Amino acid sequence: MPVKDAAAAPPFRRILVANRGEIALRIVRAAHELGMEAVAVYSDADAMAAHVRAADLAIRLGPAPPAESYLRIDAIVAAAVASGAEAVHPGYGFLSERAAFALAVEEAGLVFVGPPPAVIAALGDKLAARRIARLADVPHVPGTLEAVSVDRPDQLEAVIAAAAGVGFPLLVKAAAGGGGRGIRRVVAPDELPAALIAGSREAAASFGDGSVYLEREIMPARHVEVQLLGDATGQVIALGERDCSTQRRHQKLIEEAPAPGLAETERRRLHAMAVRLGVAAGLQNAATVEFLCDRDGSFWFLEVNTRLQVEHPVTELVSGLDLVVEQFRLAAGAPLSPRVLAAADRAARPTSHAIEVRISAEDPARVFAPAPGQITRWVMPAGPGIRVDTAVEAGDRIPAEYDPLICKLIVHAADRPTALARLRRALDETEIGGIQTTLPFHRAMLAEPGFIDTSALATTWVEAHWDGPASRARAVRVASLAAGLAELGGAASDGPGGFGGSGAPVASAAGTTIGAGMVRQGSDDAITVDSGPGWRSAGRAVAVDRWPR
Amino acid sequence: MPDGDIDARAVRVGVAASARLEGDPAITVAPPPDASTHLPQDGDPGPAFPFVDGIATDVRLERFGEVRARLVESAAGPAGTDLRTDLQLGPVRVDPGHGTRLREVVVDGWRIEVEVEFERRAVLRARARRGAGVASHGGPVEVRAIIPGRVVAVSVVVGDSVEAGQQILVVEAMKMQNELRAPREGAVERVGVAVGDTIEVGDLLVVIH
Numbered sequence: 189m190p191v192k193d194a195a196a197a198p199p200f201r202r203i204l205v206a207n208r209g210e211i212a213l214r215i216v217r218a219a220h221e222l223g224m225e226a227v228a229v230y231s232d233a234d235a236m237a238a239h240v241r242a243a244d245l246a247i248r249l250g251p252a253p254p255a256e257s258y259l260r261i262d263a264i265v266a267a268a269v270a271s272g273a274e275a276v277h278p279g280y281g282f283l284s285e286r287a288a289f290a291l292a293v294e295e296a297g298l299v300f301v302g303p304p305p306a307v308i309a310a311l312g313d314k315l316a317a318r319r320i321a322r323l324a325d326v327p328h329v330p331g332t333l334e335a336v337s338v339d340r341p342d343q344l345e346a347v348i349a350a351a352a353g354v355g356f357p358l359l360v361k362a363a364a365g366g367g368g369r370g371i372r373r374v375v376a377p378d379e380l381p382a383a384l385i386a387g388s389r390e391a392a393a394s395f396g397d398g399s400v401y402l403e404r405e406i407m408p409a410r411h412v413e414v415q416l417l418g419d420a421t422g423q424v425i426a427l428g429e430r431d432c433s434t435q436r437r438h439q440k441l442i443e444e445a446p447a448p449g450l451a452e453t454e455r456r457r458l459h460a461m462a463v464r465l466g467v468a469a470g471l472q473n474a475a476t477v478e479f480l481c482d483r484d485g486s487f488w489f490l491e492v493n494t495r496l497q498v499e500h501p502v503t504e505l506v507s508g509l510d511l512v513v514e515q516f517r518l519a520a521g522a523p524l525s526p527r528v529l530a531a532a533d534r535a536a537r538p539t540s541h542a543i544e545v546r547i548s549a550e551d552p553a554r555v556f557a558p559a560p561g562q563i564t565r566w567v568m569p570a571g572p573g574i575r576v577d578t579a580v581e582a583g584d585r586i587p588a589e590y591d592p593l594i595c596k597l598i599v600h601a602a603d604r605p606t607a608l609a610r611l612r613r614a615l616d617e618t619e620i621g622g623i624q625t626t627l628p629f630h631r632a633m634l635a636e637p638g639f640i641d642t643s644a645l646a647t648t649w650v651e652a653h654w655d656g657p658a659s660r661a662r663a664v665r666v667a668s669l670a671a672g673l674a675e676l677g678g679a680a681s682d683g684p685g686g687f688g689g690s691g692a693p694v695a696s697a698a699g700t701t702i703g704a705g706m707v708r709q710g711s712d713d714a715i716t717v718d719s720g721p722g723w724r725s726a727g728r729a730v731a732v733d734r735w736p737r
Numbered sequence: 738m739p740d741g742d743i744d745a746r747a748v749r750v751g752v753a754a755s756a757r758l759e760g761d762p763a764i765t766v767a768p769p770p771d772a773s774t775h776l777p778q779d780g781d782p783g784p785a786f787p788f789v790d791g792i793a794t795d796v797r798l799e800r801f802g803e804v805r806a807r808l809v810e811s812a813a814g815p816a817g818t819d820l821r822t823d824l825q826l827g828p829v830r831v832d833p834g835h836g837t838r839l840r841e842v843v844v845d846g847w848r849i850e851v852e853v854e855f856e857r858r859a860v861l862r863a864r865a866r867r868g869a870g871v872a873s874h875g876g877p878v879e880v881r882a883i884i885p886g887r888v889v890a891v892s893v894v895v896g897d898s899v900e901a902g903q904q905i906l907v908v909e910a911m912k913m914q915n916e917l918r919a920p921r922e923g924a925v926e927r928v929g930v931a932v933g934d935t936i937e938v939g940d941l942l943v944v945i946h
Contacts (some may be wrong), residue, residue, distance in 0.1 A: 621841060657760075664847075671826070673798040
């Protein structure tokens with residue numbers, strides 16, 4: 189048993205984690221650090237998963253499809269009651285923003301780790317959230333204010349008529365949506381009916397509610413969001429903002445804290461808007477207010493996520509807090525702690541920088557299509573300032589039923605240039621085999637001048653700058669040469685240099701190259717970014733002075 | 738070119754058929770015709786110039802155990818420099834159907850499934866394929882699953898005529914809806930799946946004649 193004292197008493201004795209993957213493991217870890225027991229739930233696809241192994245007790249929910257497992261409110265509440273858990277943490281995705289789930293947990297006499305059900309319902313309804321924003325004097329993105337059910341011909345006609353007023357291009361969004369799912373971009377009026385139906389189908393599949401609405405597309409825009417915490421007394425504070433502009437089709441790919449390039453006054457204004465909205469909504473526990481920032485520097489309220497965000501670690505690293513720990517304390521009725529209040533005071537004057545990349549089982553060469561499969565090699569980076577949140581390892585099968593996110597790689601450093609250099613180094617150390625991931629994309633982005641100098645940060649930037657085929661073509665050439673040379677080398681696995689290294693033992697050949705090279709210069713702690721020649725942009729590839737002649 | 742002109746040691750390397758994208762090239766890698774003339778000078782462990790597509794190339798592979806390796810290309814970077822690329826070589830698997838050797842090579846995070854075979858054999862196979870190609874011209878096209886997932890919509894039935902690019906199926910994988918489109922125009926000869934079916938990579942979905 190962990191050592192306890194009165195001040196650090198665990199908020200609960202036992203909690204249940206209603207999720208899977210890296211976030212479930214992350215919550216189990218926080219629970220254990222707080223001295224609480226953790227109960228996991230799992231589907232048949234996850235019986236051997238890391239979150240199950242880490243938990244003190246695990247309860248099966250059902251078959252792999254989410255609707256038969258992680259989306260089953262009845263089964264999860266029953267598991268919580270049967271296991272003697274006192275609180276339920278929903279993580280992100282799945283049931284995390286379902287008011288009905290939070291209500292069912294409370295009705296079973298347990299504590300839901302998140303905002304109250306009524307607040308989730310009000311803010312989870314994207315249209316109601318926009319009305320709250322208006323009340324709180326926070327400008328929202330223009331669009332329709334009523335939800336549309338595409339099964340109703342009269343409503344379908346009405347929304348098509350309203351589209352002209354919103355203006356094209358516009359976005360069809362799921363009223364119950366979040367996480368970028370169920371969004372369709374419509375450029376011209378004749379595309380609208382098909383987009384409404386497709387968007388509604390995806391919304392129904394993802395959220396169990398096919399209602400959609402229209403929103404004007406603000407472009408180019410940065411995506412900036414504010415982390416809020418609130419307690420039962422009605423006090424709400426902002427823990428700083430994150431920039432999540434590097435997106436593809438509304439899926440965040442890279443997130444950082446703080447948002448680069450904002451002045452302290454802009455930060456204060458942004459944080460104040462988010463807090464106003466949180467107070468107006470009666471927010472408790474944790475939530476994130478998302479804004480679009482247009483070219484003129486104006487912030488437009490987008491939506492509120494009434495849950496822990498995927499990208500919460502960047503805020504943790506910059507604020508020095510553990511957000512999941514704070515969530516548990518707040519859920520147990522504690523007021524915002526002095527630690528949290530001090531971090532909120534510092535939030536507009538950040539003194540360090542954190543960046544997260546989402547490594548997903550997706551193929552960047554095939555328009556980021558899902559690429560599930562079995563991982564054969566899994567080597568994660570290490571060393572100063574590196575955090576890896578993942579729940580997979582070599583040998584694991586990535587199931588096709590769930591979100592393709594398999595790993596979050598987060599770096600922390602004194603400032604943004606140092607964090608970028610550290611991230612580049614960390615990506616160089618990362619080795620994944622057996623499945624295709626978004627790793628090549630991240631390597632390429634970190635070599636882009638527009639990403640490095642932040643001048644071009646915008647949600648549209650990825651589509652304009654990512655050239656997957658060119659990046660892959662170079663890899664194909666290198667892979668073919670390497671495989672060919674390895675083949676000519678005969679029993680190549682015995683070591684020495686394959687065909688090309690004939691006559692030279694591999695150790696000395698490699699040693700000569702490294703010794704004579706210009707790859708590593710300076711002292712260990714001098715992290716300098718080589719912004720020089722283009723050949724550096726090839727990720728792990730480095731050019732060195734040719735060996736002695 | 739008569740087979741006798743092909744170096745018996747030469748290998749053809751390219752992206753494996755299952756992973757190949759349009760435009761992926763295959764290259765030929767061979768030892769120099771007379772390796773002895775390229776032996777390093779006194780104390781110089783310099784490269785031995787393998788022939789890549791028939792051209793002597795300053796490139797070599799350094800191995801660091803079973804998996805890790807580094808390709809060093811001397812001509813690829815600015816003058817006087819080497820371009821070094823770290824990579825991982827997977828184990829070799831023999832494809833029993835074709836006699837080719839397959840291996841995964843990971844470069845810059847790209848997972849490239851590579852196929853290696855002797856150049857002589859590749860030439861013979863290409864010749865055989867050309868022969869067969871004439872007979873099968875205009876034959877049925879099998880649309881197979883390239884991602885695993887669940888079928889959420891089937892837009893065609895047997896007998897339908899479809900245009901190239903027309904949506905034929907919607908597959909849900911990892912919460913995303915993926916539309917599958919007809920590779921060419923024709924008549925739907927067979928539909929192998931129904932709504933709700935779980936599919937794996939390679940499953941036959943639709944045959945278009």
